[in-house]
Amino acid sequence: MNKAVNVRDIIKKNIKSKKNKTEKIMPNIFLLSASISILTTIGILVTLIIDSYKFFAEVPVKEIFSINLAPLSKNPSFGILPLINGTIITSLIAMCVAVPVGLTAAMYLSEFASEKSRKTLKPIMEVLAGIPTIVYGFFAYSFVTPLLMRLIPSLEAKNALSPGIVMGIMIIPLVASLSEDAMSSVPNSMREGALALGSTKLEVTLKVVVPAAISGIIASFVLAISRAIGETMIVTIASGSSKTLTFDITQSMQTMTAYIVEFTSGDAGIGTGYYSLYAVGLILFLFTLLMNLIAQYISHKYREEY
């Protein structure tokens, strides 16, 4: 049989020249790339542990878990509770903003918006996530704080409320986008089933789609918390550096991240104060690690099977 191009012959010729070496080397290069991030994580963790060990060796546990934080005084004290408190409170304020707004935005985008407006709105919203956090910090300090002062005259120039709110605004796209993904992946057949039973669109959304997507939604919340805990610039700029333990959100509070910024930009010197950075860093690392583990656990455990 005569064919225009003898494909069989060409294949026969070329199949031998395919290099076995490349086949073996390339996967190793891929593996190396994959290892880089893992090795970096391990490296960071080792550094944190070694240097914080020096800190923990010098400072008694009782002092670490006290409310007295005065690293620069003549009698330095390294109570970490004010920092943990500052971190938790600012993150909680952020979640109070991000969860309701992000979730309802996701419901709108996934269930109510037309295809066209979803395709326009979602990318715009995601741009919000791309703004550098220093800009958000500046926005919190020079715009939101003065605005809030009109409502709450007793508000201090540096306070926990304003950066908390702005952090919340910053993570709205994260919550909205991940929740929207979870809700959009709920099969349409379920919406149809509910509509055919006489449900309104709102009922379909709240009673069928959201419960079916709940694992993805909760995972987005947890990732948002971990993002808020790790956020640095906004709180450094707008929340100040008060080291007193307080639950009053109109006052200045320092977060763990802001503490690290303050001391790496010059004040720490060498000695216990310096090593305290690593201890705080380690605790921060454990916090976010815990959050990510919770997120993973939830998305596995509450994954609705359909």
Next chain:
Amino acid sequence: MLTNGGSSQNGVVYDVKGLNLWYGNDQALKDINLKIEENEVTAIIGPSGCGKSTFIKTLNRMVDNIPIVRTSGKIFYHGVNIFDKTVKLEELRTTVGMVFQKPNPFPKSIFENVVYGPKIHGIRNKKQLMEIAEESLKSAALWDEVKDRLHDNAYGLSGGQQQRLCIARSLAIQPDVLLMDEPTSALDPIATNRIEELIDELKNNYTIAIVTHSMQQAARISDKTAFFLMGELIEFSDTKKIFTTPEDKRTEDYITGRFG
């Protein structure tokens, strides 16, 4: 308004008059005229793409969910035109239940699936809900298989059981009509057989319209058969007549397997 009696003609549940439907510019249904009568099983057959699914989804206006759909003509349901602006879609759909091609239980427990309808329509009483669940599951011939695991996830059931659960879910809001869109196409022969037996029982209390791909199924379970081809209703009469002495050549060609 959408209940039995009143201005409705006796025995006629649906009276479709001059129904046309377009997806964008493609006409999917052309001048359909047909009556669906009370406590009968009406089968709708035809090759893929003939408009049979579209037609059945028009009866509870599920086609409204597709933005590009336009319709003209009238569908009287117990004497009321369902395209009328005063008709509340949610209300229509509570009296006209629907079972879909693929079983689509909610990712909730068996119990929660059945009582979903009653719950959103305002029944809160636990005891009442339990009674509804039992009754509906019994009517759907599923009770004996699931009574000991009502609170397990519905997705642990087999495909056939899931489909009967979906039927139970529809029955729980006590509809007049059940629309079934190829309800056995995703099921094995044994599960199919059970659903067919169930349909035979259900027709004593409900009016049923069923779209089916299988002519044998239509012949087995239906009283009336409508044959659709390329958006047109070619022939509609007693099932027996359609399968023995069809009037139209195209119907005969289809049921004898010459195309489709």
